[in-house]
Amino acid sequence: MSSVISFEGVTKAFPGPKRAPELVAVDDVSLAVQAGSIVGVIGYSGAGKSTLVRLINGLEKPSSGSVNVLGVDVGTASPSVLRALRGRIGMIFQQFNLFNARTVRGNVGYPLKVAGWKRADIDRRVDELLDFVGIGDKASQHPRKLSGGQKQRVGIARAIATEPEILLADEATSALDPQTTAEVLALLRRINRQLGVTIVVITHQISIVHELCDQVIVMDGGRVVDSGETYRVFAHPEAALTERFVAAVTQGLPEGETLTALLSGGGVLLSVDVNEVTTEDIAAVLDAHGLRGTVVYGGVTDVLGRQLGTLTYRIRAEQDAVRRAAAELSQRTKATIFTGADAHAAVGP
């Protein structure tokens, strides 16, 4: 696979107000996005995600380093080369940014008009696009009258009108309810699978990365702190921020009062990372040792169809039997035992 987007040592600094120091939004970032993938850029607000994505289509120019997109050096491209490149990159936005003065048809047809299409061809293509995104009956409506989900569908239809090779989604679902978010994510997945469009998704919601993205880039303070295949990044976090994102959905190990309360319930507590192993694998190991456990703490999330998380089981059995099971599990993942007597006995991974 070839990379359609590559950053090398890219820094973007904005001049500060008056004599304040300049603001470094993107700090020495190098990355490559493979054709046909869906890449998530995740981080808290102010991490530089929005600037990063705007460097891709030249809405921002790098202060230093080089940005290469579809073979074009974005930093040095002439205005006409840049405009042509933008015809090959679609973009959707959190607030949709539709043209209120135009109908749905006018919005979706705008990029085609810019690209110099004939009126009849535009009409035909717009009908096709509106059907694809599922709002074929809304062509003559004005955007103000549509729901959030419908607005984003118009935004998506507009963004893919010129059959771009890349689609940039800037917090595209952050203004939508969960149901609509799921629908929009499904639509983005369809655009990726059916049309082969490479998608870069910016988000602060880890669930969106888990559901949609093959690759993830974790940003913090303008820097890329973690990146790679989504499951690997979250299963083996290299940055504290990545761990925080994972812990937010999976809870991790019981601590403090929670642990004390759990221990007072008796039995042995066994915490197992559901990481490269499934809950079924864990059940099988416990079974083989003649043990039965009940999940009393933890959480498992779904990352592109694979389980990731940490579960704590209460097992009412001999401590030694649990230790033997833990030792077997720890050959494949991390297992930790908590007993009433010695509060914390870890079995290494």
Add this chain to the structure above:
Amino acid sequence: MIRDATSWDSLTPVLLQSIQETVFMVAVTLVIAGAAGLIVGAVLYATRPGNLFANPVVFQTLNIVINLVRPIPFIIFLTAVGPLTKAVVGTTLGTTAAIVPMVVMATVVIARVVEQNLVAVDPGIVEAASAIGARRLGILFGVVIPEALAPLILGYTFMFIAVVDMSAMAGYIGGGGLGNFAIIYGYQQFDQGATWITVAIIVVIVQVGQFIGNRLAQRILRH
């Protein structure tokens, strides 16, 4: 009442003539200043820092000129631009001469009104058009101005009324029109009737303008 010398029989044609002159002055001013003000206002908007054609020199120059001209009371401005008027139309008297200062002042005010309405357009919409690969002029005239159309129409309606007001003052220095009529026959000849007739006609003109402007803006906003 000293009504013998100028009876309504002889006054009516003068009044009609005055209405015609006012409508002429207002119409010509609105067309020329409307176009010029739209362009200057669009340039002000576009050259602002961070905008499509960001250019601090052009922006600040226009900004300062407008800020200098706008606060001058129009009745003083009329005489102050006398030399310019003379250079353009050859005289400082009459309806045509009155149009010159009216156009200059109206252009300045309309430019500000246009700029303010364009600045209010969501920058995200401009960014979307940029991301699509549209040319900057295309974005300015094809996206930004249409987005601001309803408030622009209301702004122009406001300016229509301001220009009617200006035309009345132009009458005071010999510009003709309803202002001139009210001063000569109403004020100088102590004829309250003539004054009130003038007021009534101006109110009607303004109401018609306001009504049309409101209707147009509403139709666009209802989308």
